[in-house]
Amino acid sequence: MNFTHLSDRPEAYFLVAAFLLAVGIYGLIRRRTLIGMLIAGELIFGAASLNIMTVNRFFSPDPAVGQIFVLFIMGLAAAEVAIALSIIIAVYRNYRSIHSTDISELNS
Amino acid sequence: MSNFPFADYITGAIFCLAVGTTLGGALIAALSTRIIRGVCGLMICCIGLAGLYWFLHSPFLALMEILIYVGAVCVTIVFGVMLSETDEPAQEKQRSFAALWGLGAVLVGLGVFFAVSRLSLGGPWKVPAAFANDGSVQAIGLALLTTYSLAFELISLVLLVAILGALVIARSGRTKE
Incomplete structure (x- = not known):
């Protein structure tokens, strides 16, 4: 495979998106702070957006739809981050910690 | 392409740079111990993603990616990091259990990667005849x-x-x- 035409092949984008999803899920399992989990979630959002954009560029009859969809994903991600960070700050005020093992009051 | 010398090679190199930036940033974001480095890794990953969007014929989304993710989301997370104490706790208890957990996470990640890439590479994708x-x-x-x-x-x-x-x-x- 010639690397000069790699940017015209959907496989390259698909592999990058699958790698981002795998790294995001790995981080979601492995992280023990809430902000770390939030960052891993953002990686998963990035993977989904890249996958949608790849299908949109190569296989969709209407190339505007995927871009609008990804734009909505970005807006929802921004709203989600704002809410999640305010919850994290509220948790930190109550528990003086944001480690997921310390927030276990309901785990009797 | 154009008649600029080595234009194909320069385009390919920039594409590989964007892919490398995305993958490296994602690895930094998931693996670093200090959470502020993870946020910086997320920024690097988003800049690489913007490059990939540019290659996917969507400069509008590339600009939006940098504006929203690097400019808004990451800066908001940095504020969250500053307002709380966020570093990953040291490995204090049950080292074998932690190692087992890490191994399980790696296995799940590898499984997801191979399953999703097999699905997306083997799918019956059809190139449309005409664009709207x-x-x-x-x-x-x-x-x-x-x-x-x-x-x-x-x-x-x-x-x-x-x-x-x-x-x-x-x-x-x-x-x-």
Whole structure:
């Protein structure tokens, strides 16, 4: 495979998106702070957006739809981050910690 | 392509740079011990993603990616990091259990990677015969204001509710000292 035409092949984008999803899920399992989990979630959002954009560029009859969809994903991600960070700050005020093992009051 | 010398090779090198930036940033974001380095890794990853969007014929989304993710989301997370104490705790208890957990996470990640890449590479993708528009910013604007106008209005409502909700949640429990 010639690397000069790699940017015209959907496989390259698909592999990058699958790698981002795998790294995001790995981080979601492995992280023990809430902000770390939030960052891993953002990686998963990035993977989904890249996958949608790849299908949109190569296989969709209407190339505007995927871009609008990804734009909505970005807006929802921004709203989600704002809410999640305010919850994290509220948790930190109550528990003086944001480690997921310390927030276990309901785990009797 | 163009008659610029080595244009193909330069394009390929920039594409590989974007892919490498994305993958490296994602690895930094998931593996670093200090959380502020993870945020910086997320920024690097988003810059690489913007490059990939550019290669996917969507400079509008590339700009939006940098504006929203690097400019807004990552800076908001940095504020969250500053307001709380976020570093990953040291490995204090049950080292074998932690190692087992890490091994399980790696296995799950590898499984997801191979399953998703097998699905997406082996799918029966069909290239369409004709395109409805050229995917330019003008086409996006037209679709946003006609077909998707309701979703467009709804997302502005969602953002407003998110701002108010964040203010309310973060404000309760705040005391004057």
